[in-house]
Amino acid sequence: MPRILLAEDDDSLRGFLARALERAGYDVTACADGDEAAAVLDQDWDLLLTDIVMPGLDGIEVARQAAARHPGLRIMFITGFAAVALAAGEAAPPGAKVLSKPIHLREIVNEVDRMIAA
Template identity: 60%
Template sequence: MMAKIILAEDDNSLRGFLVNALKKAGHIVKDYDDGETALEALQEEVFDLLLTDIVMPGLDGIELARKAAELDPAMKIVFITGFAAVALSNGSSTPAGAKVLSKPFHLRELVDEVERVMAA
């Protein structure tokens, strides 16, 4: 099932790998290197899935996901992070149903997780 994905990841090399893997799997991907520009894109068009790093300068992934969920409650959300335990602790309110993929992960795991989330 093809998905239209918005990706926010401040690590340029990782972002490139993720985009390539998702496009090879047949998805449409728009990628941004920070939360602010990703949010602007979310305000202008509809996406099936937000894939975002949690720890980014400026607007972080959790805040981006909150705003994305307000704009489109039907959008699926997957966080990618090396700091899942830290970022999602102390009762931070992440959108309901958001998934977390902890770094390091294989690109195949990412593609599989996207397909699982979209099928749900």
């Protein structure tokens, strides 16, 4: 079962995302912020799904650390800030995908499915 590390500071969204991905057949570890996600980066992950703007470490820094530890790790960002999304495209590790909120849960699950299958 593919393993996803989810970092999202919005409690409701984190819960919705985790449940949707679990229903789709993924093993999800949900973290409330970037610091919590960084603390478990040494585990094996198939995909990092992270918000960009969070307290503590932001999603860009979590992704940089994750990519350094796990070359080839699939990384997907979600953000509600258009300007941040544009900047993330330049700062993100190669191959990372950026999705802008609001986004339907089904669309996120479909994008995760595509990234895991690639």
